[in-house]
Amino acid sequence: MLRFKHLFVTISAVIFCILSAGAQPRDSKRFAAIESEKIAYITKELNLTPAEAQRFFPIYNQYSKDVWAIRSRKKENSQTPSPRGVNSFNRTDRSEKRDVLSYDAKELDIKKEYRKKFAEVIGSARASQFFEVEQNFRELLYKELQRRNR
Numbered sequence: 001m002l003r004f005k006h007l008f009v010t011i012s013a014v015i016f017c018i019l020s021a022g023a024q025p026r027d028s029k030r031f032a033a034i035e036s037e038k039i040a041y042i043t044k045e046l047n048l049t050p051a052e053a054q055r056f057f058p059i060y061n062q063y064s065k066d067v068w069a070i071r072s073r074k075k076e077n078s079q080t081p082s083p084r085g086v087n088s089f090n091r092t093d094r095s096e097k098r099d100v101l102s103y104d105a106k107e108l109d110i111k112k113e114y115r116k117k118f119a120e121v122i123g124s125a126r127a128s129q130f131f132e133v134e135q136n137f138r139e140l141l142y143k144e145l146q147r148r149n150r
Helices: 001-020 026-046 050-078 098-120 123-150
Strands: none
Touching: 001 123, 026 050, 050 098, 098 123
16 A cells, blocks of 8 residues: 555656646756656655655755756856956955855755755654755766766
């Protein structure tokens, strides 16, 4: 019975992702497939019940958007070229935009905020475990990418 619940939650999450991906351009189909796999992995690893998953994933989706926004701003600002001959470490203007640590601090603040929100749904132990599960998924994804590139 427990396996059926996990299967139901996983299939529901995949269907949800597929439906939400329908409005996106073709280039994001690969991202949507990865995100579906990530949702299934999180569901399995955190042992979410269907009721928990129903409450957890809307919060997770908002968390994901917030983290992506910070990471994309960090990437945009780190790729802004310095004027020729000027050392970016000595520049005082735009130093805030280029301060990688400030973006990392903002990301950490977001994670702390969402850990509290996750804990309200799935308990504090699994809320803390979520970040480890997310990192494990990234590592699996990276290993799979390396395997395919060989």
